[in-house]
Amino acid sequence: MTGEHTATLDDVARAAGVSRATASRVVTGQGPASPRARDRVTAAVAALGYVPDASARALVTRTGTRLAIAVIGHTAAVLDDPYVGRVLTSAAHVAAEREVGVSLHWLPLADPGSLARLADGRGLGGLVVVNPTRPALESVPRTLRGRVAAVGVGARHVPSFDVDNRAGTDGVVRHLVRTGRRRIAMVTGPAWLPCCDRAVDAYRRVLRDSGAEPRVVTGDFTAARGAEAATEIMARWPDTDAVFALSDLTALGVLDGLHALGVRVPGDVAVAGFDDIAFAGLSRPALTTSTHPVEDIAAAAAQAVLDRRDISGATFYPSALVVRDSA
Amino acid sequence: MTGEHTATLDDVARAAGVSRATASRVVTGQGPASPRARDRVTAAVAALGYVPDASARALVTRTGTRLAIAVIGHTAAVLDDPYVGRVLTSAAHVAAEREVGVSLHWLPLADPGSLARLADGRGLGGLVVVNPTRPALESVPRTLRGRVAAVGVGARHVPSFDVDNRAGTDGVVRHLVRTGRRRIAMVTGPAWLPCCDRAVDAYRRVLRDSGAEPRVVTGDFTAARGAEAATEIMARWPDTDAVFALSDLTALGVLDGLHALGVRVPGDVAVAGFDDIAFAGLSRPALTTSTHPVEDIAAAAAQAVLDRRDISGATFYPSALVVRDSA
């Protein structure tokens, strides 16, 4: 009230005519307090516009109540994708339900060590790492052990949550085979993401079963790269009759690239993606893809961390084939 | 090291054989310290894996260095849109450059008062409010005065940054008129967002100039609503020859809805959106729209807050017409 001074608990106590201890009890709602004291303190809080200092509180309670979300790989490719936004949104939602704050950290792929600095202070309830790499996870300070989870599968010792893209890929590629495609190319994601290996593996397996040769091109989950990849694929293997991209965004780029080449979809070449993003159903032709329950996955990671549930190992969420027009 | 105990500055000082004061000076790099002391403390820090406690530090320095980002309107409509993700990303990037942490807050539209609680602790460098509403901004505690900026135009007394959707709308609608459309309908955004008023106003103005009647339908920035809106519009005004949606997502929904109705785009009806999201260029037909420099806007807001630059009033960022196939 009086100019610049920010009200402290002492001010409240003095205004209410009680001790600081009593004021604290009322404010936190912990411990006994008479109705009279309760009223007076409440009134004082309102009058002074008192807001407890989180730092001071965290200092004494040691009850770090903040969820840190660290996103590895601060590149345009990562940012354009709706993926990160969905993860953030969902994790923040879970945190909000539990009334814990969320802090956001964007880490360059090259410097995972910054993850250590991030855990400054014990005022941290937990850490969710998005796009975890092994070096990044290994740089997590000991202090946080048991309060870390990963969205995406990275290292063994951290509970991880990801879509079962092995099964998802299997489903998509089998669908392509089932509908008569044989010369199927695949556009993967960035090499540093472990998820890609599993997917490529599944793709190879299905092709082997149907006696076809794998045709793999590395992508980066962007649409632009998808368009390029389409051109590369058609130049290198002109008889290709299907393209599977490990990201819808990329698949949409492929659609675009093929269109520019005058290739008809699905007439000449079938196209399938992965993720079932909002736009997948809106493209022409509407994209055949496999679902990716990003929100569920991110929520699970946040919950595991905040509820201190010990879920060791990797948990895979099912991915369901969505057949639309493109394949 | 020794089990559960987290190293404190006292431990470091003891291990280095100096006083806590000296240890603090070395760790913070402030104040004098002999090379010998410096070395010993540095070694101790490394050996013990010491990380300063941010809460304790913030408590005494009162130098709150953290950027809070509050998103008003925690609804599915807000979340599906890539918009929030882009804002977050960009603001977090600016914060990272300045080495300040970011905290994320999801606020229900109904309870803007929670903005007050959010400013718990003086450990806050600034606040960026996304989708600001007047009640929300007015609930910002006095403590933060001068360290608040808004992404989107809400209340007068807070520096705000937004796209010039008045000019943008003007550009799009004039383009529609120029290409021979006369019976132009508009799908706006949620009523509680002030930006919509300005856009609708611009739309009305252009129509008045060309002597046409306005046809306004309220949307919510989702694709689903866009599809519905298309149906409503064609039912209510069957002779409509253009639809302008204040969001690309909605415009894509309109495209979908019209397709389902057997209406050809742009043959029968032209469709235009707003935002120029990544997917706008990938739809069939590719969407005509107007740009929305979300990243620039969010970065400007974050900078204004963190650099304590006093930019009063609203700053509007230009929106450029992007003509593609749909109009």
Add this chain to the structure above:
DNA sequence: CCCATACATGGAAGCGCTTCCACCGCAATA
């Protein structure tokens, strides 16, 4: 009417850190 019991309350300690201040020893100066 008195004691045991519960509840309400204030004093005080202490969370981990920064920083003021007084102090000490040393080199440079008179």
Add this chain to the structure above:
DNA sequence: TATTGCGGTGGAAGCGCTTCCATGTATGGG
């Protein structure tokens, strides 16, 4: 040799809060 000055140092205070503990003060039963 006696003085000044200064960089290096440790003691101690205190940031705003929670919480243990001891001290009252009403209430019930005996």
